[in-house]
Amino acid sequence: MLRAISRGAAVQKPGPDNPDVTLITSTSPMTTPTHGGRAKCLQRLVRLDLPVPRTVALSFDTVHTLAGGYLPDVRDVLSEFDENALLCVRPSSEDPDWGGPGAVLNIGMNAEKHADLCTRIGETAATDIYLRFIQTYAVDVARLDAEMFDDIDGTGPAALKAALAVYEDEAEEPFPQDPAVQLAEILRSMARAWEGTTARLLRQAKGAPVDAGLGLVVQQMALGLGSGECGSGVLQLVNPSTGLPQITGRYLSQSQGREALDGDTASIFLEKDPRGPSLEELAPEAFAALKEHAALMRARLREEMQIEFTIEDGALHILDGVRVERSARAALKIVVRLAEDGIISKQEAVMRIEPRALSELLHRQVAANSPRDILGFGIAASPGAATGKIVFTSEAAQAMAARGEACVLIRRETSPEDIRGMHAAAAVLTERGGMTSHAAVIGRGLGLPCVVGAANMRFQAKRRSIVSVDGRTFREGDEITIDGTSGQVLAGSVEMIEATLDDTFRTFMSWADAERDIGVRANADTPADAKTALHFRAQGIGLCRTEHMFFEAERLTPMREMIFARDVKDRQAALELVLPMQRADFLELFRIMQGQPVCIRLFDPPLHEFLPTTRAGQRELAEALDLPVSDVTRRIESLSEYNPMLGMRGVRLGITVPEIYDMQARAIFEATVEAAKEGVTIVPEIMVPLVSAKREVELVRARVEAVAAAVRAEKGAAFSYRLGVMVETPRACLRAGDIAEHAQFLSFGTNDLTQMTYGLSRDDAGRFMSEYVRQGVFTEDPFHMLDTEGVGELLRLGVVRGRTARPNVVLSICGEHAADADSIAFCREAGFDYVSCSPFRVPVARLAAAQLALTDKMQYPSA
Ligand code: PEP
Ligand code: MG
Numbered sequence: 001m002l003r004a005i006s007r008g009a010a011v012q013k014p015g016p017d018n019p020d021v022t023l024i025t026s027t028s029p030m031t032t033p034t035h036g037g038r039a040k041c042l043q044r045l046v047r048l049d050l051p052v053p054r055t056v057a058l059s060f061d062t063v064h065t066l067a068g069g070y071l072p073d074v075r076d077v078l079s080e081f082d083e084n085a086l087l088c089v090r091p092s093s094e095d096p097d098w099g100g101p102g103a104v105l106n107i108g109m110n111a112e113k114h115a116d117l118c119t120r121i122g123e124t125a126a127t128d129i130y131l132r133f134i135q136t137y138a139v140d141v142a143r144l145d146a147e148m149f150d151d152i153d154g155t156g157p158a159a160l161k162a163a164l165a166v167y168e169d170e171a172e173e174p175f176p177q178d179p180a181v182q183l184a185e186i187l188r189s190m191a192r193a194w195e196g197t198t199a200r201l202l203r204q205a206k207g208a209p210v211d212a213g214l215g216l217v218v219q220q221m222a223l224g225l226g227s228g229e230c231g232s233g234v235l236q237l238v239n240p241s242t243g244l245p246q247i248t249g250r251y252l253s254q255s256q257g258r259e260a261l262d263g264d265t266a267s268i269f270l271e272k273d274p275r276g277p278s279l280e281e282l283a284p285e286a287f288a289a290l291k292e293h294a295a296l297m298r299a300r301l302r303e304e305m306q307i308e309f310t311i312e313d314g315a316l317h318i319l320d321g322v323r324v325e326r327s328a329r330a331a332l333k334i335v336v337r338l339a340e341d342g343i344i345s346k347q348e349a350v351m352r353i354e355p356r357a358l359s360e361l362l363h364r365q366v367a368a369n370s371p372r373d374i375l376g377f378g379i380a381a382s383p384g385a386a387t388g389k390i391v392f393t394s395e396a397a398q399a400m401a402a403r404g405e406a407c408v409l410i411r412r413e414t415s416p417e418d419i420r421g422m423h424a425a426a427a428v429l430t431e432r433g434g435m436t437s438h439a440a441v442i443g444r445g446l447g448l449p450c451v452v453g454a455a456n457m458r459f460q461a462k463r464r465s466i467v468s469v470d471g472r473t474f475r476e477g478d479e480i481t482i483d484g485t486s487g488q489v490l491a492g493s494v495e496m497i498e499a500t501l502d503d504t505f506r507t508f509m510s511w512a513d514a515e516r517d518i519g520v521r522a523n524a525d526t527p528a529d530a531k532t533a534l535h536f537r538a539q540g541i542g543l544c545r546t547e548h549m550f551f552e553a554e555r556l557t558p559m560r561e562m563i564f565a566r567d568v569k570d571r572q573a574a575l576e577l578v579l580p581m582q583r584a585d586f587l588e589l590f591r592i593m594q595g596q597p598v599c600i601r602l603f604d605p606p607l608h609e610f611l612p613t614t615r616a617g618q619r620e621l622a623e624a625l626d627l628p629v630s631d632v633t634r635r636i637e638s639l640s641e642y643n644p645m646l647g648m649r650g651v652r653l654g655i656t657v658p659e660i661y662d663m664q665a666r667a668i669f670e671a672t673v674e675a676a677k678e679g680v681t682i683v684p685e686i687m688v689p690l691v692s693a694k695r696e697v698e699l700v701r702a703r704v705e706a707v708a709a710a711v712r713a714e715k716g717a718a719f720s721y722r723l724g725v726m727v728e729t730p731r732a733c734l735r736a737g738d739i740a741e742h743a744q745f746l747s748f749g750t751n752d753l754t755q756m757t758y759g760l761s762r763d764d765a766g767r768f769m770s771e772y773v774r775q776g777v778f779t780e781d782p783f784h785m786l787d788t789e790g791v792g793e794l795l796r797l798g799v800v801r802g803r804t805a806r807p808n809v810v811l812s813i814c815g816e817h818a819a820d821a822d823s824i825a826f827c828r829e830a831g832f833d834y835v836s837c838s839p840f841r842v843p844v845a846r847l848a849a850a851q852l853a854l855t856d857k858m859q860y861p862s863a
Contacts, residue, residue, distance in 0.1 A: 601689050651700060
């Protein structure tokens with residue numbers, strides 16, 4: 001038992017049911033939640049009969065009492081080891097990613113042991129070990145300045161004397177000679193380091209709970225220095241960046257710990273290698289044993305492990321095993337190989353990959369070790385990274401793209417007019433906006449890296465420049481990099497890793513799909529989006545926003561003519577010009593989707609978005625329409641609204657200017673007939689946006705039915721379609737029962753629903769959202785993470801009322817929340833049929849959904 005000598009602090013000492021020092025044997029009580037992952041792993045290695053030096057583990061509770069003020073009497077710990085042994089202490093947290101204090105080696109080294117080691121392993125090695133220990137102890141435990149030892153040259157007796165003198169001067173006491181004192185101070189210092197504020201914040205940022213515990217393991221050292229072949233190294237059986245089988249690591253003679261990885265030129269390869277000497281040649285038996293142990297660890301620990309080993313006079317010791325750190329691409333390869341080798345099940349492979357990590361495979365990324373010169377940051381709105389020259393207008397972006405140069409489009413915020421510029425750009429940066437602002441939504445749809453709401457930089461659109469957080473000015477043409485995964489804006493170009501979608505990815509995703517029990521469709525507006533959606537195995541299009549289709553140059557003019565038309569006939573005439581183009585749009589989508597469902601949302605935005613905002617644009621329009629500029633300006637003014645997002649848009653436009661929906665319905669039906677002739681049978685879905693009352697649906701439905709009847713008669717063709725409602729106003733949720741009478745499907749638009757539930761503008765919330773989250777007003781940006789309480793309550797009401805009125809109504813969600821695992825969990829529980837998200841997030845949603853289904857199966861195996 002570890003006796004605690006109180007220094008007055010009232011800290012609870014571990015009790016009899018909680019042994020505080022446990023020798024790690026194959027049967028000793030040892031769990032990850034009480035002693036940490038390292039201690040548990042060492043026990044597994046002991047069970048495999050691997051040559052692990054004797055080790056004891058201190059539990060989380062014990063370490064916590066050490067930090068709380070007890071100076072332990074560590075004779076109990078020391079009594080577990082040979083009297084002459086040197087010891088090391090390593091941290092053992094529950095999750096290795098949470099970090100912990102660095103390992104301390106060579107504990108117990110003092111004048112007496114030095115003399116003993118001089119005879120056993122030679123003076124040079126003995127002095128080297130003593131010197132290392134003095135320095136580590138001085139810096140990590142006595143908290144002396146590392147620079148104090150800078151002037152000490154060499155590793156001989158003079159250096160040792162000097163180091164001891166420096167210690168004594170600075171610490172104002174001689175270097176402690178009693179191993180018990182050394183060990184006690186080291187344990188206490190490591191325990192306190194873990195409980196310090198900085199360490200706590202750092203691990204919390206990696207997902208550790210506030211009260212995450214630290215265990216410590218004390219292990220007898222195999223020295224790695226001395227006579228015969230001595231040294232240390234690290235081995236793993238995979239390449240950590242590709243995940244492919246390859247023995248990687250290094251070995252360094254006369255070294256300890258992980259020194260072989262420090263870039264020492266004397267470090268050698270493990271396996272025979274044409275590039276230089278190897279351990280296989282130097283110590284063939286030790287290498288063969290090491291390889292064998294590594295294979296056993298992979299099979300029995302069911303993971304790719306990195307082995308830390310030491311060779312002492314030719315004999316191999318396995319000190320530790322940790323999970324190999326890996327890139328996202330390697331992680332996928334590793335789990336697929338483990339499953340294919342029969343080591344883990346396919347289901348376990350599916351559970352082992354974090355869905356968000358898939359984004360890294362689907363987009364180019366900034367290489368992990370690449371230096372970053374950060375100019376500013378905003379909301380990471382669309383993942384991936386791209387470098388380009390900065391431009392401030394859509395026209396400049398298109399011109400740059402035409403010259404074959406990559407550009408980053410910078411705007412205060414984007415609007416539908418910027419679509420072509422966004423298509424031309426490699427990345428987008430905006431000053432304003434949040435997760436569901438225009439730039440963010442379109443960026444994700446296009447797979448375009450995008451950072452929005454970067455208000456900490458100064459945007460000077462007129463001067464065509466931006467000013468970084470630290471005051472540097474970047475002008476049009478200067479090169480920057482947008483990292484839409486981290487939200488950072490970087491100077492110049494940086495090293496990138498390419499996206500990968502190989503067989504491993506496909507195999508893995510097929511395993512996930514086999515478990516999934518909720519559909520995943522894509523929000524896709526263009527043929528390119530639809531191709532991406534199909535490529536990522538979306539089960540159809542859940543939302544095709546049609547308004548973007550009207551911003552093409554040849555459609556903008558008829559649209560404007562339609563807006564300026566004096567009567568119905570003129571309006572219809574203008575829309576006649578748009579009809580064939582719109583029909584071609586839909587036909588193309590139907591062809592690409594090969595019979596999978598396509599849900600087309602009727603026109604949604606306010607009309608004024610189609611009108612020019614500048615004087616020059618208004619003059620041009622006046623010319624095209626043969627009207628005085630004053631007429632044009634007056635009409636534009638008459639269309640302006642105080643709250644356009646709550647104004648004349650969506651179904652309100654469909655009812656007051658019905659010719660637009662008539663034209664769209666006709667285009668959809670004619671494309672359906674055309675597709676059928678080509679052998680593509682499709683049942684199109686028509687969705688009515690921004691509904692808040694049953695009567696709205698009734699009116700639109702009547703007109704759509706009339707158009708369908710007309711097309712059937714004109715074409716002599718039969719087809720069917722489904723009509724549904726986008727539920728995105730709170731009232732539509734509340735009245736979902738009435739509405740479902742006229743709707744075969746209800747698709748919940750959580751972007752507008754969040755906006756209207758909170759009364760919070762989705763385009764302006766970015767300005768104060770981080771402050772709101774920082775102060776805990778919102779736990780998260782509700783445009784980013786579905787508010788399952790408030791917005792969720794409305795969704796649940798809508799689901800229950802809709803289903804009660806029409807039991808077979810198809811339910812889905814198509815807001816930006818749809819790919820998020822928590823939203824999918826919510827949707828599964830609430831009984832939704834599918835989620836629909838940006839094409840590039842389809843794999844993320846497929847995996848998240850599979851994991852939820854598997855978790856349920858594990859919890860309720862017989863269900
Ligand atoms: C929504 O409001 O949730 C939605 C999907 O539509 P949009 O983002 O186009 O308003
Ligand atoms: Mg909407």
